[in-house]
Amino acid sequence: MRVIILEDNPILAEGLSLLLDNSGFRVAAVATDADEFAKAIDEHPVDIAVVDVRLPPTFTDEGLRAAIEARRVRPGLPVLVFSQYVEEVYAAELLAAGSEGVGYLLKDRVSRVDEFLEAVRRVAGGGTVLDPEVVSQLMVKRSSPLDRLTPREREVLALMAEGLGNAAIGEKLVISDGAVHKHVGNVFLKLDLPPTDSGHRRVLAVLAYLGL
Secondary structure: OEEEEEOOOHHHHHHHHHHHHOOOOEEEEEEOOHHHHHHHHHHOOOOEEEEOOOOOOOOOOHHHHHHHHHHHHOOOOOEEEEEOOOOHHHHHHHHHOOOOOEEEEEHHHOOOHHHHHHHHHHHHOOOEEEOHHHHHHHHOOOOOOOOOOOHHHHHHHHHHHOOOOHHHHHHHHOOOHHHHHHHHHHHHHHOOOOOOOHHHHHHHHHHHHOOO
């Protein structure tokens, strides 16, 4: 699995590169700014990009804007944002532009290497991984169209937004697989989601939850 890293901190960039290389991935390129990243995207066919948010020259939102542009140039490119910050406007745009194969993790809240590596694999495979704190901040001051959901259905949807599958949701809430399946079905029904494949409906449900 081939990876491009966009990270301006040389120590962290080297650490991520070594970690991924030693865990079965192949780091195709390491970029330190948006221009290098754009060139790397053009030159290397990769399976996922791992990007920081704040980069030179302004250290505000260059990384997210670069990720959005990369997905415009290469539709469907999986992107895992790995940052200390939640940049709400462009994070919402990144998700709204097509949230399959998108993740957003906060560096300070990832406590285990295997957790990070699993997130990379999940996003590269087309899944969604969102830190609960990211979900919380994106929900601030957003009106929700989800009033028809019961409290339990909202709990299930919140865990779906974190990227959990049905089995993991059942373990988290201590309910059976059948109960999770029923709650997920009710979420789809109450949000008037079309009867397409379940993976696509999960993405649409998460976008609705985030108010996107």
